Amino acid sequence: MVIEQNVSLQTFNTFGIQAKAKSYCNITNEATLTEILKNKDNQALFVLGGGSNMLLTKDIEALVLHINLKGIEVIKETEDSVLVKAMAGENWHQFVLWCLEHNFGGIENLSLIPGNVGTSPIQNIGAYGIELKDVFESCDAIKISNQEKKIFKIEDCKFGYRESVFKQELKDEYIITSVTFRLSKKNHRLHTNYGAIKEHLNTWGIKNPSIKDVSNAVIAIRQSKLPDPKDIGNSGSFFKNPVISISQFEQLQTNFPEAPFYKVSDTLVKVPAGWLIEQAGFKGKRFNNYGVHNKQALVLVNYGSAKGSDIYKLAKLIQNTVERLFSISIETEVNII
Ligand code: EPU
DSSP: OOOEEEEEOGGGSTTOOOOEEEEEEEEOSHHHHHHHHHTOTTOOEEEESSOOSEEOOSOEEEEEEEEOOOOEEEEEEOSSEEEEEEETTSBHHHHHHHHHHTTOBSOGGGTTOOSBGGGTTTTTOEETTEEGGGTEEEEEEEETTTOOEEEEEHHHHOOBTTBOTTTTTTTTTEEEEEEEEEEESSSOOOOOOSHHHHHHHHHTTOSSOOHHHHHHHHHHHHHHHSOOTTTSEEOSOSBOOOEEEHHHHHHHHHHOTTOOOEEOSSSEEEOOHHHHHHHTTOTTOEETTEEEOSSOTTOEEEOSSOOHHHHHHHHHHHHHHHHHHHSOOOOBSSEEO
């Protein structure tokens, strides 16, 4: 086990923010992880996965545990379905591609989401009509305080919209080491209702799409409006879409009849934060080396060497402006460190 001092985290966060870890350990096996946790004494820890959902506004004065556990295996299968276990450090999109190669269906709509498998349950990643919870079987985790292993079943995780128990009552208590998914082997249930998926498949002349076709459509949509962190630093949606009452939404509609929404229940609707931010005039706004993406206002970007604290100030300005104009508060989806 090698513990390094003063390590740059710039390549380990998709925003590409320059910040340092006081100390850092690359974790490639569970034995090392357990050993570190056992001997940590009072040392502060910071658990790092794919670094795709955080904004670093300062150096991390802790021991950063970079979870790079690897491996994918089929643990059980029937004629129709399969349980696949992937270790926490597997790159999410590479895992999606592995499933497509094996013709395992269920996560094709989640193609190209940045980040790692191990962090996918924490915020119940979702896109184009599918959420992680729809394919989740269980996850293995280690309790930081006593190194006990625990298996979390779906009912233990309390999944919600970009939410789980790991962001709430069990925050910072467990390290997820692997996730097991229940996927289909045949008669895949495709989710192609999302308008742009249908449009892409039609344009390509595909009448009976395969899971690979759906994945290709999702990849094309994402590439058309979401910046690739390899080119422009970002963390995907910076804010969550706010959920408001129907009566508040009706008020909004009097001034903005074209306001988009998704119905959540008989009394609640979700309004796209990207739309609110665009109406507030921020879409495509650039401030020196950071700004708001020009094709999706929900995404804040680092054009190069921006400071996390500057991006955080912009996020606050956006939140305050949206609140002032629409009386709607938008919460960050990204963790501010
Ligand atoms: N919109 C605007 N202006 C914008 C952005 C969006 O008017 O700048 C409008 C669009 O025209 C559309 C509506 O808002 O009517 C919804 O836009 P979009 O389909 O792009 O989805 P979203 O609600 O903005 C959510 C997720 C994305 C996910 C997409 C597709 C959240 C916070 N974000 O975005 O997730 O890819 O749906 O399912 O729920 C992520 O979490 O990092 C992420 C990218």
